[in-house]
Amino acid sequence: MxxxxxxxxxxxxxxxxxxxxxxxxxxxxxxxxxxxxxxxxxxxxxxxxxxxxxxxxxxxxxxxxxxxxxxxxxxxxxxxxxxxxxxxxxxxxxxxxxTKAVGFFVLPAEEDTRPIVFVAGGIGITPVRSILKQAEHDKSTRNFTLLYANRFIKDVAFEEEMKNIAIPHFRHITVLSKSEDPCAPDNDERGYICTETIQKYIKDISGCLYYIVGSPQFSGAIEKILIDLGVPKEQRHMDPFTGLKAADTKK
Ligand SMILES: Cc1cc2nc3c(=O)[nH]c(=O)nc-3n(C[C@H](O)[C@H](O)[C@H](O)COP(=O)(O)OP(=O)(O)OC[C@H]3O[C@@H](n4cnc5c(N)ncnc54)[C@H](O)[C@@H]3O)c2cc1C
Structure with a gap:
């Protein structure tokens, strides 16, 4: 190479x-x-x-x-x-x-101020960490939400760092599909991300840009939810980690 x-x-x-x-x-x-x-x-x-x-x-x-x-x-x-x-x-x-870096899983131009919703499964957090750390560094005033899905708390990477991102309009929601630990009072969910999860945390569903990243199975499941909610293709950015098994993303 x-x-x-x-x-x-x-x-x-x-x-x-x-x-x-x-x-x-x-x-x-x-x-x-x-x-x-x-x-x-x-x-x-x-x-x-x-x-x-x-x-x-x-x-x-x-x-x-x-x-x-x-x-x-x-x-x-x-x-x-x-x-x-x-x-x-x-x-x-x-x-x-x-190689040199490539890919289109990047923020839109600054003029496009629509809120960003990341829906990340397991190791799919990697590009999201990059984007959020850069946004924090740039003192971004954009509105960000991160729904971060894993099976158990032990599978969650960068947990403290993501929770402590200092962006004024940032919300981090932990979603654990297999954990039986009780939920924290806020921003904590159990089970798989579903239509109701999106509706609970995203007030203006049609006004956001969605960034979906994880295994192809995870990405496909989230994409279907967003399509069913009427989110057009132009507002759905996908970064399916081809080659990653669903179990690896621990959705
Ligand atoms: C844009 C992008 C970014 C990624 N970023 C990360 C990252 O930050 N961290 C990370 O851990 N992984 C990332 N991945 C996934 C990574 O490339 C590996 O595929 C993954 O980590 C699994 O590697 P492995 O060597 O463990 O298993 P592999 O040997 O790659 O195989 C895993 C499984 O996938 C199957 N498979 C292999 N190739 C394909 C294919 N092309 N299509 C469908 N199924 C296939 C295999 O048969 C096997 O069952 C990314 C993938 C893409 C496309």
Missing amino acids: NGLTITLKETRDVADGTRLFVFEKPQGYTFKAGQYVALEVPKPDGMDGMEIDPRGLTRSLSIASAPFESDLHFTMRKGESSFKQVCWKLIPGATVVI
Whole structure:
């Protein structure tokens, strides 16, 4: 793969089976919050005996850091593939190769001031984190709502960080589909996101822009709810994480 070589600085586990990879950002590397890259890991020397599965050692990954931040962050759910096995063995100093950033899961032009509603499933939070951190940094006055779905609280990545985003008009709703823990008094839901969830939290349903991100199954389910609620295609931005199993997004 032609691309840029970047060096791993550190890794941190940010939820159950979910790891943040912090890389040095090459000088002059630019991207818009919400975009993604193709990332290729090398077959490490010590794994010569390992058979690489047919999916190979490259995956699409959203950049989880914001453009203003000094490093490049990627966050992944653990998996059985050769790619993930190599990733989980990466140590600081290791290098990977990335392409330039691409994708249209980005905020509209500033003149378009419509409120933004993110509906994210599991690891689908990665581009949302990038967008919200950049909006916080830019002192955005836009209205944002985040409905963030996971199975259990242990699966929720960046929980404290997302709850503490300092944007004046920002609401964060945690949705746990399998948890039997009691709900907090506000902004906390149990079960799957459904029509009633959207109606409860979004007062002007037809006046918002929706950003839907997660496994293809999750994205498809949310898209259907919005279509049934009469939200036109122009107001629905999709970022289906093709290749991600529904169980991985823990919707
Ligand atoms: C734009 C974009 C951004 C993404 N961002 C992230 C991210 O930030 N973090 C993250 O963890 N993942 C992200 N993904 C998903 C990522 O690329 C991997 O597919 C995912 O992490 C699973 O990888 P894996 O190696 O564990 O499993 P894989 O080896 O990729 O396989 C997982 C399952 O999907 C099936 N599958 C493989 N390819 C396809 C395909 N093309 N279509 C349908 N089914 C397929 C396989 O048969 C298998 O059952 C993103 C995907 C896209 C398209």
